[in-house]
Amino acid sequence: MSKLDRALVFAALGDPVRLELLARISDGGSITKLTADLPITRQAVTRHLRILERAELIVSQRNGREMRFVARPARLIEAKGWLDDVAQQWDGTLGRLKLLVERKKT
Amino acid sequence: MENDRITRQIQIDADPQHVWDALSDSEQFGQWFRVKLDGPFVVGETTTGKMTYPGHEGVPWTSITQVMEPPKRFIFRWPDIKQGEDIGPNTIWMTVVFTLQPQEGGTLVTVTETGFAALPKEQGASLLRDNTEGWEIQTANLKTHVET
Numbered sequence: 001m002s003k004l005d006r007a008l009v010f011a012a013l014g015d016p017v018r019l020e021l022l023a024r025i026s027d028g029g030s031i032t033k034l035t036a037d038l039p040i041t042r043q044a045v046t047r048h049l050r051i052l053e054r055a056e057l058i059v060s061q062r063n064g065r066e067m068r069f070v071a072r073p074a075r076l077i078e079a080k081g082w083l084d085d086v087a088q089q090w091d092g093t094l095g096r097l098k099l100l101v102e103r104k105k106t
Numbered sequence: 107m108e109n110d111r112i113t114r115q116i117q118i119d120a121d122p123q124h125v126w127d128a129l130s131d132s133e134q135f136g137q138w139f140r141v142k143l144d145g146p147f148v149v150g151e152t153t154t155g156k157m158t159y160p161g162h163e164g165v166p167w168t169s170i171t172q173v174m175e176p177p178k179r180f181i182f183r184w185p186d187i188k189q190g191e192d193i194g195p196n197t198i199w200m201t202v203v204f205t206l207q208p209q210e211g212g213t214l215v216t217v218t219e220t221g222f223a224a225l226p227k228e229q230g231a232s233l234l235r236d237n238t239e240g241w242e243i244q245t246a247n248l249k250t251h252v253e254t
Contacts, residue, residue: 003186007198010110010223083222087112090217094116096138097215101120101128 001078005056009079012055018048025058026071034069110223119212126177129204147171147182165189172201180204186221198224 001009012018017040024034035045049069052058056075061068118125128134132143132153143155148171155167173181186198200221207214 003198004225007223007225011225014110014223083112086219087114090112090114090219091116093139094114094215094217096140097125097128098116098118100134100138101118101124104120104124104128 001075001082005075006079006082008055009057009075012051012057015048015051017044018052021045021048022052022057022071025052025069026073031067031069110220112219112222113216115214115216117209117212117214122177122206122208122213125206125213125215126180129180129206130174130176141167143167147174147180149174153182162189168193170199178206 013022017038020038021034031042031045031049034049035042038045049058049060053060056072058069058071061070128138130147132146132155135141135147136143136155136158140159141155141157143153145153147153147169151171153167153169153171157163157165157167159165167184169182169184171182173179181201181203183199183201185193186200187193198221200219203216203218203220205216205218207216
């Protein structure tokens with residue numbers, strides 16, 4: 001996963017509407033179902049979907065006249081794995097800080 | 107998954123002043139972070155050095171000190187670059203915040219790193235051209251992250 005891909009995923013997830021859309025898509029749904037009772041226009045929804053698609057968090061499939069969206073959890077898992085790695089590095093670093101400070105004190 | 111932010115904490119059995127010394131003094135910082143820094147941390151200024159971390163020896167270190175508030179808060183920015191990559195106009199800068207909170211018998215140290223959602227200027231402009239609305243929310247999120 002390149003740095004740009006990663007940034008696209010995090011940027012795509014950094015919006016409450018897109019998070020809601022992604023949750024609805026994971027449950028399966030047509031664009032009509034997706035937009036139901038969302039307080040934004042259908043154009044705005046389309047824009048948000050495009051961002052999710054660019055981040056490869058979803059793929060669109062045309063089914064006759066209707067557009068369907070399918071979630072791609074692989075991207076989420078990759079991003080999560082990367083975050084976990086960075087978190088682990090920080091744990092190691094903080095552990096060394098603790099050792100140094102506590103050793104000095106005594 | 108928490109967006110655009112990594113938060114880790116550790117409890118240290120020493121008062122905040124001791125922790126602060128190990129954090130703010132670039133020589134002591136280097137001992138536990140495993141980096142040999144060329145100079146001190148000064149607000150608004152760049153600190154350079156070379157990593158001493160096994161396997162990454164000699165990798166350049168660059169940071170810009172943002173806040174030094176003894177013995178509470180230390181904030182710096184550093185570039186998200188791969189080994190051998192140079193810092194340029196499209197470099198993404200991450201923000202690292204250390205917060206020290208006194209606790210009974212010690213100090214709670216919290217580190218947060220933010221900026222993962224930032225896109226390089228060049229790509230960011232075209233990728234988010236049709237997304238000003240969402241991007242504003244994102245920037246606001248980032249701002250809250252950095253300011254809290």
